[in-house]
Amino acid sequence: MFSGIRDLFIHPDLFFERVSKEKVNLVPPLAIIGAGAIVTLIPYIIALLYYALTAPNNMSYVGWMGLIQVFFKTFVVCPLLIWGVISFCTYGISRGLNGKGSLAIQNTGYGMIPWSVSVIASVVLSGILFIIAYIAPTGIIPIEAYSPIEYSFFYFIGIIALFWQLYLWILAVKHTHGFTFRKAATVTIIPVVIVICLTIPMQAWINTIGMVVSGL
Numbered sequence: 773m774f775s776g777i778r779d780l781f782i783h784p785d786l787f788f789e790r791v792s793k794e795k796v797n798l799v800p801p802l803a804i805i806g807a808g809a810i811v812t813l814i815p816y817i818i819a820l821l822y823y824a825l826t827a828p829n830n831m832s833y834v835g836w837m838g839l840i841q842v843f844f845k846t847f848v849v850c851p852l853l854i855w856g857v858i859s860f861c862t863y864g865i866s867r868g869l870n871g872k873g874s875l876a877i878q879n880t881g882y883g884m885i886p887w888s889v890s891v892i893a894s895v896v897l898s899g900i901l902f903i904i905a906y907i908a909p910t911g912i913i914p915i916e917a918y919s920p921i922e923y924s925f926f927y928f929i930g931i932i933a934l935f936w937q938l939y940l941w942i943l944a945v946k947h948t949h950g951f952t953f954r955k956a957a958t959v960t961i962i963p964v965v966i967v968i969c970l971t972i973p974m975q976a977w978i979n980t981i982g983m984v985v986s987g988l
Contacts, residue, residue, distance in 0.1 A: 780882060784943055788879055792947040801881025805851040808888030811895050854967050855881055861963035862945050869959065871949030879944035883937055890933035897925055938964055 777800065779787035859877040866876075938960065946956035 780885060780940075784940055788882070788940075788943045788947040791882065792879060796878045798878055798881065801855075801878060801884065804885050804888050805855065805881065808884075808891045809851055811888075811892045815895055815898065851884060851887065853970065854887070855884055857967050857970065858883070858941055858960075858963045861966060862941070862949075862959055865959045865962060866945065866949040866951070869951075869955070871951060871959075874948070876944055876948035879948050880941055883940035883944050886933040886937040886940065890929050893929055894926055 776787065776790065779790070855877070859875060859880045862880065863871075863875045941964070942953065942956045942960045945951060945960050946953055949956070949959075951959065
């Protein structure tokens with residue numbers, strides 16, 4: 773099922789050439805997306821459980837609504853919206869350009885691996901900085917000193933993940949629809965722009981709904 777997944781990192785062109793000839797299997801892409809989504813949820817769940825055990829009187833409906841917001845962002849808005857838009861838009865554009873393949877939902881799902889890697893790396897870094905900040909003697913290294921490092925890392929890893937993901941999606945479209953790399957890039961860039969334009973207002977919309985429901 774997951775054989776050859778290493779090639780997705782070191783030989784992505786050969787990887788997509790191989791899987792495009794095999795029977796469609798959505799389990800590995802779903803596992804890739806699910807891993808990133810679950811890891812993103814873990815810190816919030818741990819925080820809620822900690823406060824539920826140490827300060828149950830401070831736990832409120834607002835806290836659980838926050839968890840619901842995070843759930844929709846990590847399981848719906850980010851991975852599923854991106855995966856769906858990229859898959860259906862590249863298919864529609866490719867068919868208009870006489871592409872030979874079918875819906876590239878499997879291959880574009882494999883292309884989500886940079887997103888999963890980036891969110892896992894971000895969660896790990898946040899955990900490390902949090903532990904270091906609270907282990908260090910009070911007053912020597914204030915926790916605020918770590919914020920610029922954390923934000924800079926998030927920004928850097930986000931940029932790297934975006935270009936890596938774009939490259940994988942181009943290869944996915946190239947091998948699914950029998951295009952040249954340049955033609956596949958032209959097909960892919962439009963859905964990527966659509967995703968960027970959709971995810972930001974969608975996340976803001978979820979935050980607004982959460983605040984309204986919570987009475988804030």
